[in-house]
Amino acid sequence: xxxxxxxxxxxxxxxxxxxxxxxxxxxxCMKFNEAMHVAGVLVASEGLQxxxxxxxxxxxxxxxxxxxxxxxxxxxxxAGFWLLEVKSKQEAMDWAMRAPINxxxxxxxxxxxxxxxxxxPPELVEKIRRAAPKWSAVFEHKR
Numbered sequence: 243x244x245x246x247x248x249x250x251x252x253x254x255x256x257x258x259x260x261x262x263x264x265x266x267x268x269x270x271c272m273k274f275n276e277a278m279h280v281a282g283v284l285v286a287s288e289g290l291q292x293x294x295x296x297x298x299x300x301x302x303x304x305x306x307x308x309x310x311x312x313x314x315x316x317x318x319x320x321a322g323f324w325l326l327e328v329k330s331k332q333e334a335m336d337w338a339m340r341a342p343i344n345x346x347x348x349x350x351x352x353x354x355x356x357x358x359x360x361x362x363p364p365e366l367v368e369k370i371r372r373a374a375p376k377w378s379a380v381f382e383h384k385r
Contacts, residue, residue, distance in 0.1 A: 244285065244356040245334035247324040247341065249349050257346035270342035278326065278337060289322035331355065 251257075278284035294311040301307075324341075328334050331353070338351045359367050359382040371378045 243328060243330065243334075244358065245326050245328060245331070246352075246354045246356065247326065247334070247338050248320055248352040248354065249322065249341070249344070250320055250352065252348040252350045257344075261346060264345065267342060267345055274340065274342050275324075277340070278324070283326045283328050283333075283337065285325040285327050287322070287324045290320060325356075 275284060275287045278287075296311050298309045298311075299306050300309055324337075326334055326337060328337070334353050334355075338353050341351055343349075359370070359378075362370075367378075367382070370381060374381075
């Protein structure tokens with residue numbers, strides 16, 4: 243089973259953008275990545291660039307409009323993620339409980355299962371195979 247661990251700021255706490263780089267927290271995150279990699283459960287771990295460096299594609303009335311940042315401030319900023327391949331939700335929760343604590347803000351660490359072919363009705367999996375034969379082989383492998 244695959245799960246995303248998604249840390250987001252809790253409530254109104256926000257890190258100070260002028261605060262110095264927190265080397266201890268960074269090291270703790272890298273050691274956490276290493277522990278999950280060595281355990282064979284880490285599929286990916288990425289940080290995200292700040293929102294002003296990104297873009298949006300807004301869809302209204304069936305029409306797409308690209309928009310560059312900066313954007314209105316979000317209360318739930320996603321700064322990165324961990325993607326795990328584990329045996330159960332409990333194992334994903336166990337890893338989440340070991341995640342480093344960000345000293346700059348209070349956080350919630352969301353644990354979200356990804357949808358795999360085993361989660362879908364067989365007739366939908368068959369439709370996926372017909373519509374996307376090459377991708378479906380990868381999708382079905384990620385149970």
